[in-house]
Amino acid sequence: MSKEIKTRQVHKDVKALDKTVTGMERVKRAYVRTKETVEKAQPQEKRYASPTEYAEDKTERGADRAAHEAAHQARKQGGRLVDKAKEKHRISKETKETREAAREGSSPVHGEPSNSPRPSAPSGRGEPYQPKEQMRKKAQEQAAQQAAQKKAAGQRAMQRASQQRISQQNARQQSSQIRELPKQTIKTIDRSEKTVKTAGKTGQAVKNTGKGTIKSAAKSVKTAEQTAGKTVKTTKEAAKTAKAAAKASVKTAEKTARAARQAARAAEQAVRAAAKATASAVKAIIAGTKALISAIAAGGWVAVLILIIVLLFGGILCMVGGGNSSTVSPVSAEVEAYEPVIRIYAKQYGIEEYVELIKAVMMQESGGQGSDPMQSSESGYNTRYPREPNGITDPEYSIECGVQALKDCLQSAGVENPVDMEHIRLALQGYNFGNGYIAWAQSNYGGYTAANAAEFSDMMAERMGWSSYGDKQYVPHVLQYYIFGRIPTGTGSQAIVQVALTQEGNSGDTYWSWYGFDSRVEWCACFVSWCAQQCGYLESGVIPKFSLCSDGVDWFHARGQFQDASYVPAAGDIIFFDWGNDGTIDHVGIVESVTNGVVNTIEGNSGDICARRSYSMGSDAIYGYGVPCY
Numbered sequence: 001m002s003k004e005i006k007t008r009q010v011h012k013d014v015k016a017l018d019k020t021v022t023g024m025e026r027v028k029r030a031y032v033r034t035k036e037t038v039e040k041a042q043p044q045e046k047r048y049a050s051p052t053e054y055a056e057d058k059t060e061r062g063a064d065r066a067a068h069e070a071a072h073q074a075r076k077q078g079g080r081l082v083d084k085a086k087e088k089h090r091i092s093k094e095t096k097e098t099r100e101a102a103r104e105g106s107s108p109v110h111g112e113p114s115n116s117p118r119p120s121a122p123s124g125r126g127e128p129y130q131p132k133e134q135m136r137k138k139a140q141e142q143a144a145q146q147a148a149q150k151k152a153a154g155q156r157a158m159q160r161a162s163q164q165r166i167s168q169q170n171a172r173q174q175s176s177q178i179r180e181l182p183k184q185t186i187k188t189i190d191r192s193e194k195t196v197k198t199a200g201k202t203g204q205a206v207k208n209t210g211k212g213t214i215k216s217a218a219k220s221v222k223t224a225e226q227t228a229g230k231t232v233k234t235t236k237e238a239a240k241t242a243k244a245a246a247k248a249s250v251k252t253a254e255k256t257a258r259a260a261r262q263a264a265r266a267a268e269q270a271v272r273a274a275a276k277a278t279a280s281a282v283k284a285i286i287a288g289t290k291a292l293i294s295a296i297a298a299g300g301w302v303a304v305l306i307l308i309i310v311l312l313f314g315g316i317l318c319m320v321g322g323g324n325s326s327t328v329s330p331v332s333a334e335v336e337a338y339e340p341v342i343r344i345y346a347k348q349y350g351i352e353e354y355v356e357l358i359k360a361v362m363m364q365e366s367g368g369q370g371s372d373p374m375q376s377s378e379s380g381y382n383t384r385y386p387r388e389p390n391g392i393t394d395p396e397y398s399i400e401c402g403v404q405a406l407k408d409c410l411q412s413a414g415v416e417n418p419v420d421m422e423h424i425r426l427a428l429q430g431y432n433f434g435n436g437y438i439a440w441a442q443s444n445y446g447g448y449t450a451a452n453a454a455e456f457s458d459m460m461a462e463r464m465g466w467s468s469y470g471d472k473q474y475v476p477h478v479l480q481y482y483i484f485g486r487i488p489t490g491t492g493s494q495a496i497v498q499v500a501l502t503q504e505g506n507s508g509d510t511y512w513s514w515y516g517f518d519s520r521v522e523w524c525a526c527f528v529s530w531c532a533q534q535c536g537y538l539e540s541g542v543i544p545k546f547s548l549c550s551d552g553v554d555w556f557h558a559r560g561q562f563q564d565a566s567y568v569p570a571a572g573d574i575i576f577f578d579w580g581n582d583g584t585i586d587h588v589g590i591v592e593s594v595t596n597g598v599v600n601t602i603e604g605n606s607g608d609i610c611a612r613r614s615y616s617m618g619s620d621a622i623y624g625y626g627v628p629c630y
Contacts, residue, residue: 023073030069034062081160089153093146329480331359334368341396345403351410353418358406360481361431362399364474371395374402381405406431412438419484422447425475429453432474433460448475450495450535451502473536476630493572493630495535496543500590500602503527503610511604515547524588525549527604528574531590542628549576549585556626565622569594574626575601581620589613591625 342359346352362368365375370390376382377391381401385391392398406427412435413427426448430438437456445452454472461469471477508523514533515526525547532543544555553576556562569575569591577587589603592612599615599622606613615622 023077026073027069030065031062034065078160082157085153085157085160089149093149096145097142331363331481332367335359335363335373336368338362338368338373338395338399341399342403345400349403349407351403351407354406354410356484357418357424357482358403360478361402361406361428363481364478365402372398374398376401376405379405408435409438421479421484425479428475428478433457433470449498450475450493451499454499454534454536473540476536476540493535493628496531496537496572496590497592497602499531499534500527500610501592501612503531503604504602504612506610507608508605512547515545517547521547522605523547524603524605525552527610528552528588528590537628537630542630543574543626549588552576552588552626553585553624561627561629562624563627564624565618567625567627568617569599569625569627572628572630574628575599576623576626577621578623579621585623 336359339355339359342362343352343355346355346358351358362373366373371394372390372392373395375389376398377385377389378387379401381404382392384397385393392401409427409430410424413423413430415423415427418424426438426441429441429448433453433456437453440456441448441452450472453475457469457472461467508520508527511526511530512521512523514530515523517526529538529543529545529547532538533545537543538545544552546552546555552574553562556574563569571591571593573591575589575591576585577589578584579586587603587605589601589606592600592602594600594617597617599617599619601613601615602610603613604610
């Protein structure tokens with residue numbers, strides 16, 4: 001059953017007031033009231049020149065008040081009309097909604113009998129239940145109707161306001177006809193109307209200006225906040241940057257100071273080295289002079305001439321410096337102190353021209369220190385002390401025995417003068433190994449070589465059951481202190497060449513296993529390193545130990561000892577190959593000799609054996625040369 005729908009009773013007997021007539025009546029009453037007030041309360045202090053002036057003044061002020069009052073009443077009545085229009089719209093809306101609800105309640109729901117009961121809405125207002133889609137559709141329709149009604153009400157309100165303005169204008173015209181006023185009064189009234197309009201516009205302008213000012217102020221505040229935030233952020237970043245810059249400056253200053261200290265130390269060392277070189281040059285000249293005097297005293301002008309040439313050349317080398325191949329290391333002060341004693345016994349045993357050589361031997365043996373400076377205890381000339389290491393306890397007796405032993409070696413080797421370096425080398429190695437080496441080297445090799453010195457040392461160590469025998473590099477060790485033993489000959493080093501030639505035809509297992517590899521590798525560099533080790537060049541740092549060809553190139557490059565393929569090599573130089581001419585170092589060998597524009601070599605891992613090869617100078621296969629300071 002449908003419940004009875006109650007509707008609000010609409011009263012249709014409400015009469016609308018004629019606002020225009022009411023407004024006009026009020027304007028008239030206000031004008032009359034103003035006039036009467038002015039007539040009753042005329043100021044005593046003000047005097048007018050004529051009745052006309054008085055009338056004009058009073059009329060002007062009365063008209064002004066009347067205009068203001070009319071404008072006020074118009075606004076007031078306009079607001080009331082708008083309120084009444086809204087109330088009327090609301091009543092009409094509620095009536096319409098009630099009628100629609102009544103119609104929907106009387107129609108059956110689709111799919112249900114007309115007399116079937118439907119659940120009531122939980123609101124308690126007696127409204128029937130509706131599906132969600134119908135409710136949503138109904139709400140949309142109601143919203144559209146409300147919008148249309150509001151729009152219509154607004155239009156009606158605007159029409160009423162327009163009519164109100166027209167009524168006000170008519171009221172002003174009627175009030176002006178009540179009494180004939182002077183033209184000046186009419187102009188004043190017009191100005192008053194303009195003033196009222198201007199005041200309204202000014203109010204609107206003030207309102208708009210206020211809104212704009214508020215918005216501008218809000219934007220200004222927001223901009224100020226953003227600017228302040230950016231300023232703070234920029235300040236923090238600037239502080240951080242300044243801090244980092246300060247740290248960097250401190251580090252730079254520290255590095256600069258450290259570099260300055262290093263430069264100062266380097267300069268100090270350079271000065272010391274220069275002073276030392278100068279002292280060495282002076283000592284070399286003095287030594288040469290002494291040798292020259294000794295040669296002159298011993299006779300033999302040919303030897304004297306040779307000594308002069310060598311002295312001049314050696315003095316120049318010492319003054320300008322040079323590599324290890326051309327410089328002379330001075331003997332110690334202790335050795336120099338023994339020179340008078342050395343000279344006495346050298347003269348006594350007939351080798352006075354070899355004083356400098358004897359000093360070089362003493363420097364290598366002991367540096368002039370100890371009670372056996374010539375290490376003569378084990379020689380056959382020691383008859384006073386036990387023949388055991390350091391058995392002699394008298395330095396002078398050690399020198400006497402040493403001079404005699406060196407004289408025997410010089411004679412056995414066939415040395416002819418202090419610059420006969422080929423035989424002096426044989427004699428010196430004999431002084432270290434004993435005279436037996438001289439006879440053995442002459443009979444087997446025709447003289448001294450570094451290779452046969454190493455061979456003899458190994459042979460004697462095996463025979464004696466010792467781990468080593470003598471000094472395989474005794475000759476170069478002594479000659480570094482002998483002024484005539486460092487004359488460059490341009491022949492490089494024959495020692496490493498001769499060692500390499502003895503291995504011709506051998507396979508590579510000896511060399512790569514010696515290097516430390518457990519299985520076969522490309523062993524050409526291992527072969528070069530092995531040959532250098534046999535000559536003592538690894539120990540002395542003349543040649544590096546390397547198994548990778550490029551490492552050998554880098555080592556010589558780092559020391560300024562590398563030459564390109566245009567270089568004319570000497571025996572003992574290390575030759576590097578680049579088969580593909582692509583900058584990759586593929587092979588290495590040892591230069592044997594250079595003849596008629598052909599470089600002859602001895603190489604390991606050439607056809608998997610040690611073999612001799614030849615190449616044209618400037619060949620594309622030649623990458624360059626390592627030039628050791630022998």
